[in-house]
Amino acid sequence: MVLIFVVLIPVLMMLIYSFLTKEFRGGVIWEFSLDAYDQFFCSRGLFGDEPCSIEWTYINIFWRSIWQAGAATLLSLVIGFPTAYFIATRPERVRPVWVFLITIPYWVNLLIRTVSMKFMLRDNGPLNDMLLATGIIDDPLRIVNTNFAVQLGLFYSYLPFMVLPIYASVERYNFALSEAAADLYASKWVTLRRILIPAVKPGVIAGCILVFVPSLGSFLAPDLLGGAKNFMIGSLIEEQFKGNAGNWPFGAAASMILLTAVLIILVIFARQQARAQKAVS
Amino acid sequence: MSDDQTIAVDVRNAVKRYGDFTALKEISLAIRDNEFFTLLGPSGCGKTTLLRMIAGFEDVTEGGIFLFGDEIESLPPNKRPVNTVFQNYALFPLMTVLENVSFGLEMLGTAKTEARKRAGEMLELVQLTQFANRKPSQLSGGQQQRVALARALAPNPKVLLLDEPLSALDLKLRQTMRFELKEIQRETGITFIFVTHDQEEALTMSDRVAVMSAGALQQLGDARDIYERPHNMFVADFIGETNLLEVTVDKVEGGRALCHLGGGHALGCDATEGVGAGAHVHLSVRPERLYLSDAPVANESLKGTVRHNIFVGTDIQTIVDLEDGPRMTVRTSNSDRGNKRIFEAGTTAFINMERGAARLLVD
Numbered sequence: 018m019v020l021i022f023v024v025l026i027p028v029l030m031m032l033i034y035s036f037l038t039k040e041f042r043g044g045v046i047w048e049f050s051l052d053a054y055d056q057f058f059c060s061r062g063l064f065g066d067e068p069c070s071i072e073w074t075y076i077n078i079f080w081r082s083i084w085q086a087g088a089a090t091l092l093s094l095v096i097g098f099p100t101a102y103f104i105a106t107r108p109e110r111v112r113p114v115w116v117f118l119i120t121i122p123y124w125v126n127l128l129i130r131t132v133s134m135k136f137m138l139r140d141n142g143p144l145n146d147m148l149l150a151t152g153i154i155d156d157p158l159r160i161v162n163t164n165f166a167v168q169l170g171l172f173y174s175y176l177p178f179m180v181l182p183i184y185a186s187v188e189r190y191n192f193a194l195s196e197a198a199a200d201l202y203a204s205k206w207v208t209l210r211r212i213l214i215p216a217v218k219p220g221v222i223a224g225c226i227l228v229f230v231p232s233l234g235s236f237l238a239p240d241l242l243g244g245a246k247n248f249m250i251g252s253l254i255e256e257q258f259k260g261n262a263g264n265w266p267f268g269a270a271a272s273m274i275l276l277t278a279v280l281i282i283l284v285i286f287a288r289q290q291a292r293a294q295k296a297v298s
Numbered sequence: 299m300s301d302d303q304t305i306a307v308d309v310r311n312a313v314k315r316y317g318d319f320t321a322l323k324e325i326s327l328a329i330r331d332n333e334f335f336t337l338l339g340p341s342g343c344g345k346t347t348l349l350r351m352i353a354g355f356e357d358v359t360e361g362g363i364f365l366f367g368d369e370i371e372s373l374p375p376n377k378r379p380v381n382t383v384f385q386n387y388a389l390f391p392l393m394t395v396l397e398n399v400s401f402g403l404e405m406l407g408t409a410k411t412e413a414r415k416r417a418g419e420m421l422e423l424v425q426l427t428q429f430a431n432r433k434p435s436q437l438s439g440g441q442q443q444r445v446a447l448a449r450a451l452a453p454n455p456k457v458l459l460l461d462e463p464l465s466a467l468d469l470k471l472r473q474t475m476r477f478e479l480k481e482i483q484r485e486t487g488i489t490f491i492f493v494t495h496d497q498e499e500a501l502t503m504s505d506r507v508a509v510m511s512a513g514a515l516q517q518l519g520d521a522r523d524i525y526e527r528p529h530n531m532f533v534a535d536f537i538g539e540t541n542l543l544e545v546t547v548d549k550v551e552g553g554r555a556l557c558h559l560g561g562g563h564a565l566g567c568d569a570t571e572g573v574g575a576g577a578h579v580h581l582s583v584r585p586e587r588l589y590l591s592d593a594p595v596a597n598e599s600l601k602g603t604v605r606h607n608i609f610v611g612t613d614i615q616t617i618v619d620l621e622d623g624p625r626m627t628v629r630t631s632n633s634d635r636g637n638k639r640i641f642e643a644g645t646t647a648f649i650n651m652e653r654g655a656a657r658l659l660v661d
Contacts, residue, residue: 196355197388199375201402201453215392 028276035269043263053270075253075271079278082250085164085239086232089171090179093228094221096172097179101220104180105187112188119180127174131237134170135161138242162244170238171228178227186220187213222290230279250275304331304366306457306489307352311361314347314513321347323513324361329457329491330506331366334483336492338500339510340536345493348510349459352491354378366456376405381450382459386466387442389434395421395445396430402453420448423482440471447482457489464499476503497537501525509533526584530660534582541588541626543581547658550575555658557581561622565598567656580659585629587655590616590639590647599648602626604641616641618649 035053037045055061058076059069104115122130137144138160145157160166190213198208214221236251243249250271257268307329314322322344329335337345350356352363354375363371370378381402390398400417404410421427424444434442443463450458460479464472480503483490494500500507501521509516509524509532517529528534534542545557545565555569565581573579591599602618605625609632616628626649641647 191388193384193386193388194390196375197382197384197390198401199355200353200380200382201449202376202405203401204376207405212390 031269031272031276035266035273037266039264039266043258043265045265050266053264053266056264056267057270057274078248078253079250079274081247082233083278085167085247085249086171086229086235088164088168089175089232090225090229092168092172093176093179094225097176097224098183098221101180101183102187104184105190106192116181116184119177123177127237130173131170131241134173134238135166135241138166138169161242162246164243164247167239167243167247167249170242171232171235174235174238175228175231178231179224182220182223182227183217184220186217190216219290222286226283226286229282233279234275305329305364306331306333306366307491308364308367309348309352309361310364312348312351312358312363313360314344314351314356315359321513322351325510325513325515326361327508327515327518329489331489332487334480334490334492334503334505336494336500336504336507337510338494338497338507338537339516340495343510344513345495345510346461349382349461349491349493352457353380353382353459379455380457380459381453381455382461383443383446383450383463385461385463387434387446387463389442389445389449391434394431394433395426395437398434398445399449399452402449406453417448417452420452421445423451423485424448424478439467440475443467443475447479451482451486451488455488457491458483460490460492462494463492464494465496472499479503501537509536511536527657528582528659531580531582534580534657534659539585539627539629541583541585542659543583543623543626545579545581545658547573547575547577547579557658559623563598563600563622565651565656567658568654570658570660572660573658579661582657582659583626583651583655585615585627586613586631587652588626588628588649589630589652590618590628590641591650592647594648595650599650600626601646601648604643604645604647606643607640614640616647618647620649 034045036049036051038048038050038052040046055069056072058072060072061067061069100119104112104119107115136142139145140157140159140161144160145154148154149157160169194212194216195208198212199205203211233249234251234254236249236255239247239249239252240255254268254271254275257263257265257271305328307327309325309327309329312322312325313320325344325348337348339345347356351358354370354373354377358371362369365379390401393401396414396417399420400410400413403413403416408416418427418430421430424447426441426444426448429437429441429445434445437445443466446463463479464475467475476499479490479492492500492503501524504521506518506520507524508518511532517524517533519527524533525537528537528540531542534540543559543565545559547555547557548564549556550569550573553569554566555573556564556566558564567581590604594601600620600623602620602623605617605619608615608617611632613632614630616630618626618628620626628649
């Protein structure tokens, strides 16, 4: 029941809106139209009267979003995996404390955190001050308004979603398997690659999905840290609904396309996970 | 044992401490090549810690461990030419049985086809050839145990360490596996170091047994030695069943000791080194080396009243309350040979010891 209200109905509304005609001051006119999708995929020249050729603007934004979200996910994985492993290998008593510490920053509103991030990274912010003071660099690093800043922002926004599922699977991992591998002459690296990682893969996949999906639709980090040049799909959708200038059907259509893309990615992951699961049983 | 002189694993004054807790108190052991050696003791006695120190999973706080004369303490587990059969097998769940068994060889750099071939031979040795392509979770406990054994044997280690490998199996299977393990040890000639808390396992399989308790070595010897000539109270009590009698030693002379029970009853037995006149110690007598009679057979016969009889299948246990001493157990073989008389509860009977049955303990 709840699912119908919170998932199905909103998605259906979105689907319907994406096929309606736009009202100039926001909102929709109840008249069937493919304009929104046409606008997304087709370029019809300045006056809109030419035949459809592929419109790259939005597809490029889309592509950039996937790329940015992917990079943020990778960054989260590289930092999150060792963190999760570290926590899971602490004595049982202190593990909840570490988990708690990881989640503390996330009690602060995402907007505040993203703004703080910008403050940290800007040309005369603490990070650059520190690097300059220690003599590692001579000129401040330009981080804000780059792709990397967006990736950092996304990484920081969603890190716990990577750490927690990996932590949960490493905690369940039978460390005797690592001992057995070492006993059978496997180096630490081989043990990690051939024994530990395959065993905790479901947690890694879950973590990647949980970071990738919200990153893809995120608009705060790209808006605040990326500047106009690093526009992402989330910002594009946000703009269509904000204020009076928006285009609701177009926003809805972009959302539907995003949803479809995410679903396809999820299905691919789920297939892989099912295959891994089958291998275990 | 082909060569008694070669020492496979030499543990010299090894100490293991965890903070304030001492898990092992200065243990020295010389384990011979080709030997089936058992570390026996109750849980928490330090036997597994010692095994893990040999494998390299625990470092040695003090002292040293030598493998065929080479110091191995500084080597990580993956550089030590020993392999382990883990208590819960620790088979790699995502690999097939064959992949599990060939893993060690592949890690040693053996070509894959060669490693697989050798793994196949190992599976033949443990009679699991037809399960080569199964996952460990599709096997029974006994089969998993045998895969673990094959996996540890495949790289042809100098020493095989076995950490209570049979404890998770049911009784019948355990008995079969005991026999198989012993056979495999004999066939391969690999030194086995076997950890167990099961004294029957230790006695039936081992060339030599080290009995451990509270982080210390209590006694080292072959099975008969340990059983028939226990050194102290712990060993006498832990291995098999025994009757412990408190005695005071009166005189030691010509390898014989004369002592008396609390009530004054005199007993004679072989002397034990380190137990002199005046010592207040315990005497251990195995129940199967006692027999009952209606009348005293010798001066030393102990008078008592039969409390009850317990039928245990292979034999009958008679519980007797001594006139001037504790309760004792007498075991009579359930066979038609000899005097198979049941002494009913309440009757008066005399307990007699076979010559050499009583053993004075260093308490």
